[in-house]
Amino acid sequence: MDLDIDPESAVFRDEVRAWLADNVPRQGLPSMDTAEGFAAHREWEARLAEERLSVVTWPVEYTGREASLLQWLLFEEEYYAAGAPGRVGQNGIFMLAPTLFAHGSTEQRDRILPAMARGEQVWAQAWSEPEAGSDIAALRSSAVRTEGGWLVSGQKTWSSRAAFADRAFGLFRSDPDSERHRGLTYLMIDLRADGVTVRPIPQLDGEPGFAELFFDEVFVPDEDVIGTPGDGWRVAMTTANNERGLSLRSPGRFLASADRLVRLWEACGEPAATASRVADAWIDTRAYQLYTYGTATRLADGEQLGPESSVNKLAWSSVDVALHETALDVLGADGELASPWVEGYLFSLAGPIYGGTDQIQRNTIAERVLGLPREERR
Amino acid sequence: MRFALSPEQRDFAAALDELLAGADTPGVAREWAERRFEPGRKLWRELADLGVWGLLVPEEHGGADAEPADAVVALEACGYHAVPGPVVETTVVAPRLLGGDELARVAAGESMVTAAIPPEVPRALDADAADVVLRLDGTAVQRISSDMDSGGRMPSIDATRGLFPAAEHGEVLGAARPHAFALGVLGVSAQLLGAARRMLAMATEYASQRRQYGRAIGQYQAVKHLLADVTVSLTMARPLVDGAAVTLASGAAEPVVMRDISAAKVAATRAALLAARTSLQVHGAIGYTAEHDLGLWLTKVRALAGAWGTADAHRTRVLTAVRGEHAD
Ligand SMILES: Cc1cc2nc3c(=O)[nH]c(=O)nc-3n(C[C@H](O)[C@H](O)[C@H](O)COP(=O)(O)OP(=O)(O)OC[C@H]3O[C@@H](n4cnc5c(N)ncnc54)[C@H](O)[C@@H]3O)c2cc1C
Numbered sequence: 001m002d003l004d005i006d007p008e009s010a011v012f013r014d015e016v017r018a019w020l021a022d023n024v025p026r027q028g029l030p031s032m033d034t035a036e037g038f039a040a041h042r043e044w045e046a047r048l049a050e051e052r053l054s055v056v057t058w059p060v061e062y063t064g065r066e067a068s069l070l071q072w073l074l075f076e077e078e079y080y081a082a083g084a085p086g087r088v089g090q091n092g093i094f095m096l097a098p099t100l101f102a103h104g105s106t107e108q109r110d111r112i113l114p115a116m117a118r119g120e121q122v123w124a125q126a127w128s129e130p131e132a133g134s135d136i137a138a139l140r141s142s143a144v145r146t147e148g149g150w151l152v153s154g155q156k157t158w159s160s161r162a163a164f165a166d167r168a169f170g171l172f173r174s175d176p177d178s179e180r181h182r183g184l185t186y187l188m189i190d191l192r193a194d195g196v197t198v199r200p201i202p203q204l205d206g207e208p209g210f211a212e213l214f215f216d217e218v219f220v221p222d223e224d225v226i227g228t229p230g231d232g233w234r235v236a237m238t239t240a241n242n243e244r245g246l247s248l249r250s251p252g253r254f255l256a257s258a259d260r261l262v263r264l265w266e267a268c269g270e271p272a273a274t275a276s277r278v279a280d281a282w283i284d285t286r287a288y289q290l291y292t293y294g295t296a297t298r299l300a301d302g303e304q305l306g307p308e309s310s311v312n313k314l315a316w317s318s319v320d321v322a323l324h325e326t327a328l329d330v331l332g333a334d335g336e337l338a339s340p341w342v343e344g345y346l347f348s349l350a351g352p353i354y355g356g357t358d359q360i361q362r363n364t365i366a367e368r369v370l371g372l373p374r375e376e377r378r
Numbered sequence: 379m380r381f382a383l384s385p386e387q388r389d390f391a392a393a394l395d396e397l398l399a400g401a402d403t404p405g406v407a408r409e410w411a412e413r414r415f416e417p418g419r420k421l422w423r424e425l426a427d428l429g430v431w432g433l434l435v436p437e438e439h440g441g442a443d444a445e446p447a448d449a450v451v452a453l454e455a456c457g458y459h460a461v462p463g464p465v466v467e468t469t470v471v472a473p474r475l476l477g478g479d480e481l482a483r484v485a486a487g488e489s490m491v492t493a494a495i496p497p498e499v500p501r502a503l504d505a506d507a508a509d510v511v512l513r514l515d516g517t518a519v520q521r522i523s524s525d526m527d528s529g530g531r532m533p534s535i536d537a538t539r540g541l542f543p544a545a546e547h548g549e550v551l552g553a554a555r556p557h558a559f560a561l562g563v564l565g566v567s568a569q570l571l572g573a574a575r576r577m578l579a580m581a582t583e584y585a586s587q588r589r590q591y592g593r594a595i596g597q598y599q600a601v602k603h604l605l606a607d608v609t610v611s612l613t614m615a616r617p618l619v620d621g622a623a624v625t626l627a628s629g630a631a632e633p634v635v636m637r638d639i640s641a642a643k644v645a646a647t648r649a650a651l652l653a654a655r656t657s658l659q660v661h662g663a664i665g666y667t668a669e670h671d672l673g674l675w676l677t678k679v680r681a682l683a684g685a686w687g688t689a690d691a692h693r694t695r696v697l698t699a700v701r702g703e704h705a706d
Contacts, residue, residue: 133662135590158663202668204677206537210663273690321655328680332688333500336534336681337541345680346535349655353662359600375599378592 003293005074012067013074019051020082029085033207038122038164041088045119055093055117062113069296076252077289081259091161092116092123094247096169099186102238103227111223112188124162124191126170126213127236129155134360135378136171137180137233141215143172143187149221150174152189155214160354162211163200167191171232180378184232188224189215204346248355249316251289257323257344258285264341265330274330281323288315307368310361317351317358324348381620383451391451393428398459404671410462411537415507418462419490425452425461426487434473434561440485446470446561446623450568457572460674462538464492464503466565466686471495474558475512475519477551483509494544495559498687505542506531513544514554522548536681538674559686560626560639566686567619567639567646571612573675573682574650577657578608580672585660601660608653615645637699640692647689650679 005013029044030037048054049063057072058064067075087093093116100109115121132138141154152172162168168189175183191198195218200208227235258281265271265278291312299305324345328335335341352358366372383391401424406417425431430452435441442448449470456465472484472491483489492508494501496515505511505526513520522545531540582605585596595601622642626635654676658665665672683689 128663131589133590135592138590203666204668204673206668271690273688273694325651328684329688329690331684332691333498333684335684335688336536336539338533338535342535349658349676350666352659353666357662358659359598362600377598 003290005070009068009071009074012065012071013078016053016075016078017082019053020078020084023047024082024084028083031207032086032088032161033163033203033205033209035164038088038161041085042119042122044085045087045089045117045122049118054089054119055097055113058097058113058117062109063117069299070293073250073252073292073296076250077255078252080252080256083256088161089116089119089122091125091165092121095125096123096188098247099169099226099235099238103186103235107223108226121167122161122165124159124165124168124211124213126156126159126162126168126189128158130157133158134357139171139173139184141170141172142176143174143185143220144176145174146219149219150185150187150225152187152195152215152218152220155212157212158201158210158354159213160210162191162198162213163208165191168213169226171236174229174232178230181233183230184236185229186226186232186235187220188226189218189220193218193220195219204349205343248313249320249351251285251292251316254285254316254319254323255289257320258282261323261327261330264327268330268332271330274326277322277326278330281319281326284315284319284322288312288319291315307364310356310364311369313355314358314361314365317348320348320351381617381624383447387448387451390428390448391455394425394430394452394455395458397424397428398455398461401459403459403461404674407460407462407538407674410507413506413531413540415463418507421461422463422490423487426485429485431468431487432485434470435481435485436473436478439478439482441473441481446564446626447620449561449565450619450623453565453568454572454575457569457574457678458576460538460573460576460671460678462504463490464508466562466569467492467503467508470561470565471558472510472512474555474561475514475551476510480510493558493562495562496544498559498691499562499685500544501532501541502544503542504540505544506540511542511544512551513546513548514558517553519551519554520548521551534677534681536674536677538678539681556632557626557635560635563639563643563686563692564619564622564626566682567622567642570643570646570650570679570682571616571619573679574608574612574615574646574653577650577653577672577675577679578605578612580675581605581608581653581657581660588662595660604656604660608649608656611645611649611652615642615649618642618645633699633702636695640687640695640699643687643692644689644696647679647683651683654679 029040032038032041045054052063052065055064056067056075059066127136129139141156143150143152168191171184172187173183174185195216197214199212201210201212203209261278261281327341328345367374401421406421410418429442432441433444433449433452437443468491471493484491489509491510492502492505493512493514502511511522513522526542530542534541585601586594588595619642622638625638657672658676661672664670
């Protein structure tokens, strides 16, 4: 057992570090949940792609570098330590792309991935519906067979980035007589198509971080179906495991926050009252980093991620909340003033909700990791 | 011993609740956040009719000369209904800082008062709305210019709270009566209790209506237990707040007063932050929207957690006081 970084990965890390030091916008970018900020973040994605730093693990032909998972983790550590902008393209990059690699056609990959990597097409996820939140299999939005494709109708909601995004992906009920996980089809939809209405929804911070999507007989061509019609649930599970697992929130982001917290605590005169919580934030973040190195090792050995990715999600979502609560407490009376810490705090509060709530993750751990009897529910 | 609200206090709470429940306070708060104060001022005048602002004002100045416990009742109601504005400053702090004529205006609902008490309260809340802006250093009360426009406002996580740096030099009014800070801490603790109770009520109602996986989410033990934990935390915070009000009224020595007041702030903050997180969790994504009213309370309690001394600062005060008792 060791924690050594191989020479090739070290070279890669140093290159990333140097490039970020020269190129990360000093003043940061305006919020990606504003039209102006969205455009700025899109340009930033293009900058990254020029350097082949947008999607480092992808194949070379899709602007990647075929980096290993460990190298990606190092990339993420450098990225967040440098204070680089949030990834406006992340829904596509970390959720749709893995699905395309696993279930898409070559034509789809060729058409979709390069534009995604360059931020030319920004993707939103469209799973949730008003009555289908945690219970996603209760979804009702429909896809009806038509000449050369499908006509999609219904409503999706809480779709992050959808206020400004170009396209969306999600599950639709293609067999009207089906129930639950059966009869669903995985579709990619142009949000500018006829019949699509996007209603941005302001979040706690006042910015429209997500949106409601209304579909009224929107035509989706066959080329935008991923996998076999009716087999959408199985196709989507690749994405879900990715979200809960590694890719949604790599340790880099939290390591950087923990570091900033320690510096904030120092700058505030090292108040004794918060010392133990500051230390805990750092320790829990370090635990997540090491745990993830272990996961990356197992994946490199060819193992699959199973329900234990729920442990992963609970770990980062709770450390993120605790870390930001601690920062606000360290700031004392100034903690309520608008600041990156306040923004981070509000964002951290969503972590235990999206990507499967804390309660659902605990059910998964109890029932599928520990093997306890299943609680009664549909 | 009779450690419970009196029938009069219960009637007072019910009257406040009736008024505020019918006043669309979330709507008033949203207007206030846009610095449109008129609906808020109207609400404040209605609260004046119930005697809220004069509770701690002496009778000779048109007040009720009531107990801190009565102010706790009023401020908890303000917290429960998210009444915007410097409610704590006007109700419980102003009577320690202002002279008779000014207080008569406060009691009559003609004067909204805000105050900074550095270092714990470094800025004046809603000075752009207030009629009187005060600053207390030690025992010296100064009146600082109240013609602050909304331009100098520092935004808070709670959009209704506008914070203003309090200039160091103003017109000196005289010496403060004791316990201005302690009363502010007590008041904000009561506000936190009310906010916690409201968020718990919202989540409980939602849990019995929202269905997932074919049943009400309140049927799942995970959700039940979350709400039960908030109930325990809130139930144990309330006696500390009421008890602190009693201690304050009893004329106890300063360290004892501060011990009990600080304990109240710690427990009320804990309960309110737990209620906020839990209520958001139970609501799921809908609670994360600006359109849903939960955010009014969720952001308010986060702001109040750091206002009038953080829980950590008050924990230190408690320990200092208790250690002192042992030394005696
Ligand atoms: C910031 C943010 C961004 C989001 N982005 C997207 C997006 O891009 N695309 C998208 O499709 N969705 C998105 N979502 C939606 C997210 O996936 C849902 O909020 C989540 O699945 C929970 O659904 P819900 O909000 O309807 O809550 P509900 O499912 O109604 O849950 C309410 C409460 O009940 C609990 N509960 C439900 N079922 C059970 C059970 N069986 N046992 C125990 N407890 C239970 C939950 O844990 C929760 O506490 C986003 C949400 C947020 C907050």
